[in-house]
Amino acid sequence: MSLLEASRITKRFGGLVAVNNIEFTIPEKSIVSLIGPNGAGKTTFFNIIAGIYDPTAGEISFHGRRVIARPKRAWLEPVLWVLPAFLVALVTLVFGVEGRSESSIIIGLALTVLALMIVLLIGVARPPKYQRFLVRLGIFKSARPNDMVVAGLGRTFQNIRLFQNMTALENVLVGMHTKLKATWIDAILSTPRDRREEEAGRVRARELLALAGLKGRDDQLAKNLPYGDQRRLEIARALASDPVLLLLDEPTAGMNPRETQQLTGLISRLRSDLGLTVLLIEHDMRVVMGISDRVTVLDHGEKIAEGTPDEVRRNPKVIEAYLGTPPAESPEDEAPVVPAEASISPAVEGSES
């Protein structure tokens, strides 16, 4: 049973085809890796899954539901927002002219503003009924990043994007945003429900920090944490929304071998203990080959190989993508390829794009 299914995903930036026609599935409770040289389109693909970019073509379904695709008839929505107010204005204007009284103009204006406001509020809050209505009109809007989080996706970023001036605990609490239900009215009234929820949230956040190996660093500002801890904090923050699928974008970049090993342990523990599915972008081949169930290789936006780590390691296309075409006359070039993890990692690790 696959959790996420991407079919024929293409993304063009102007003339540049960043991701081209990719078929990709993530089975439930698996660890899938995405590798490839710099500029291969891994992060772009990642961002499409996370809802940050709309794909130029293709679609992604999550939990069997189509969530991401190229938007369709999206221009209709703003028209829908203005239309009721326009109609109200038209109707009241007609009656107002007939009545010839000042108050009818004022009332008409008030009704127009009211109509505009109600529709805008609905459009911003997007209740399910409104969304069904949009679907009936044939309007499809791709899921936004926050919709994907609600659907059960958590992610980290390649270049760490923590909330630098918030403490570690607060960062995790922000990650818990979708799980906490207090509204602004609860907050200003400081209702018991709000306080209980906040207290429970803090307890859970401390647990997550401990799980990520950040015990006792709760009250430190994120920017003052050491680099490896920042990476771990980002994972803790992503876990806070109780995701089903965790996207990790180069989680071990810039870590020393010991930290890398710890993190690898953490990732496999996430699957075994929490039952998470993990999609990993990684350059460190020791990590990729060690924990992945399946590996997909991208190059120049295209999928060039897919399979178990062993299959991928032996795939000549992969070797070519990483090391270039071997000159025909030098047979010893084949030699460094066999212990792939040793040769590839130092070459790529230094250059984070």
Added chain:
Amino acid sequence: MTAQPARNAPAPPPSGLRAGLNRLRDVSDKHRSSTIVVAMAITTVLMYFLPIIPPLSVIQGRGIWYDAFANAGVFVLLAMGLNVVIGMAGLLDLGYAAFFAIGAYTYAYSNSPFSHTDLPFFPMLFVGAAVAGIFGILLGAPTLRLRGDYLAIMTLGFGEIVPIVFLNLDRFTQGTNGISGIYRPEALPLFGPFSAISPFNYFIVMVVIVTITMILLYRLQDSRIGRAWNAIREDELAAAANGINTVTTKLLAFSLGATTSGLAGVFNASKLTIVSPDQFLFTVSFTVLAMVILGGMGNIWGVAVGAFIVYNIQVVFLKSINGVIETLGIPAFNLPIVNLHIDLAKVPFVDYQFLLYGVAVVLMMLLRPEGLFPNQRRRQELHIAEEFDDGESGEIEGAMGATPGAAANGGGTP
């Protein structure tokens, strides 16, 4: 109008003044609402007695002082509201006076001979605030997809449009003359009727409004919503990737800021008994922005103190400075080389107030970007930034509501 007196209260052990202050801070963090009430009570008592004591009593009479304090309260409210928008959510709003105007005109319509209505004052406080909040949503819904500079320009435009609309719809607003003769609030049980001669009632009502607003804003700041605002201000993309609906959350900040502004507008209209478009020009938005920056963006009580100080400098100090110079008897003199005749007693300091604001804001940005009263966390941050010697760019950008995420992240990678 501050929590400052509480922070400066005597600490029990004389040896560990710092420890005492820390303990006081812990207690005030835990019981925030009670702390605010106590602090505001102390401030009120101080404000009641200070105008009787010489340095202040020389400048102007007691009643005029209370009047000035009540007027300052309006700007304290405005500054606290703008602080939600700029300081907490990081949205630069340059048209903030528009919501002030909407609140004021709402009250004028509900309570004046012009509209032949006389609705009670205290419920109208909420109604005016709600109307301003609704207009906040109306303006915010289409514009909050914009970022940084674009949002600032949109709000600037809105801030210009609203007074112009009130000016030109003279059939409904009496144009430049404005709506005058607005009824004063009904008498308070213990303090008697409101009147222009004894502004003490306004002062007391304002203290209560500011206290309640402050408590509510502190609660918001410490809640899930406040954290979401903070996250959006720091890094909008990361906030969205953590499940925060950035559009609605920003809209909420915008509209709550507008609500506070509307509240101030209602109070102001009832106090001045007249509303006219020239009370709500860009200068008001700019003054409030200067107050927020000076007070310490993001720190609620700091912003309130900043607004209080700036208002009193503007209205009381600048006006009385000529009189003080005259009493001191500083004679007019000629600058020898440029041959300039200077008579300090005749310099129109009040006319220079916006020049002084401009200079003050520039100086603050250069010397103390975190404001006069930054909150504890920001001060700590700045200290650490100095240690590592890479903090200055991030702080200034963050203060102006730009996207600080990029700068901050640049420092994070090894």
